[in-house]
Amino acid sequence: MSPTSYLLLYPAYELQASMMNFVKTAFEDDDVLIYMVEIGEKELKDEQFFNKIQHSKVPVLLLINxxxxxxxxxVEEKLLYWKEKVPNAxxxxxxxxxxxxxxxxxxKILELLPESPPYYPKDQLTDKPERFFINEAIREKILLHYKKEIPYSVEIETExxxxxxxxxxxxxVIMVERETQKGIIIGHKGAPLKRxxxxxxxxxxxxxxxxxHLELYVKVNKNWRSDKRQLRRFGYNNE
Known part of the structure; x- marks a missing residue:
């Protein structure tokens, strides 16, 4: 299991706990389950979690990255290893x-997805508001251009x-948890933020x-990832 998945299994703050709730619903509601490992992984970090994957009722794609x-x-050795570990994948x-x-x-995902009746009118592009796509466009660029913990300490809010x-x-507004992160986001002479x-x-x-016309600001919102009230405001499910 990847380091990220391991952190979710043993969440260090409320945001990770919320993300783990989404993972759990995948075993019940999704049509296809995708499980990604890295080529160097040799052991399972959580047998109970992995047991759910092995007994999943939906198709499982196991990707070796x-x-x-x-x-x-x-590579061939790992293919055999994971085929034995997850014979249903x-x-x-x-x-x-x-x-x-x-x-x-x-x-393959398209092939596995079942046909279903339309949930929305044909002329309705999405059920998400405009601000959702604005936030995600900004978040994508942060994921592309910043490293380590920075992308995972950021929340975007369109005011x-x-x-x-x-x-x-x-x-x-790009929200971070610490002043040092704010400095990294803005960067030298503001060039990284401008990019x-x-x-x-x-x-x-x-x-x-x-x-x-897009204006971006960076704001420190201390410990927002551990604040249940703020997580609900940002749209994360903490039930």
Missing amino acids: KIYTSSQEE EVTVISALENFNVQGVFD EFFESDTMIRIRS VGTEARKDLEKFFDKKI
């Missing part, structure tokens, strides 16, 4: 970094959204098909 770090012999090797076999995984016939004006804003703005202009 980071194969570029190993030899062909090691379809085991596939991928490299997310090098985009190897990623499209094949997407194709203002004004739309006219020709332009959308947006004001969003995030520029790239997010370009994506949002394509999405909304309008000119976007």
Whole structure:
């Protein structure tokens, strides 16, 4: 099991506990279960959790990632190992970094998804509000350009959204837990933050098909990941 999954199994703060609740519902509500391991993993971190995967009632795709770090012999060895450990899973090797076999995984997911009646009208693109997509566009750029704990200590909140016939004006706040993280997000002369804003703005202009004026601010919101009230405000389920 990957380090991230291990942290979720033994959550260190309320946000991780909330994320683990989403993981648990996957065993009951989802149509396809995707379980990712790294090529170097040799043992199970939680037998009870893994037992649920082995007895899943939905199709399981087990993805072995980071194969570029190993030899062909090691890859074949791991394929056999995981096929024995999870006989109910379809085991596939991928490299997310090098985009190897990623499209094949997407194709397999589409193949496994059952047909169902439409849940929304055909002309309804999504059930999410505009601010959700703004926040996710900004979050994506932070995940791409910052390392270590920074992307996982960040929450985005769009405070203002004004739309006219020709332009959308947006004001969003990037929340972090510590002053040191704020400094890292802003960066030298504000260049890293400007890059995030520029790239997010370009994506949002394509999405909304309008000119976007995007203002980004960074704010310290101490220990927000452990505050149940704030997590509910940000849309995380803590039940």
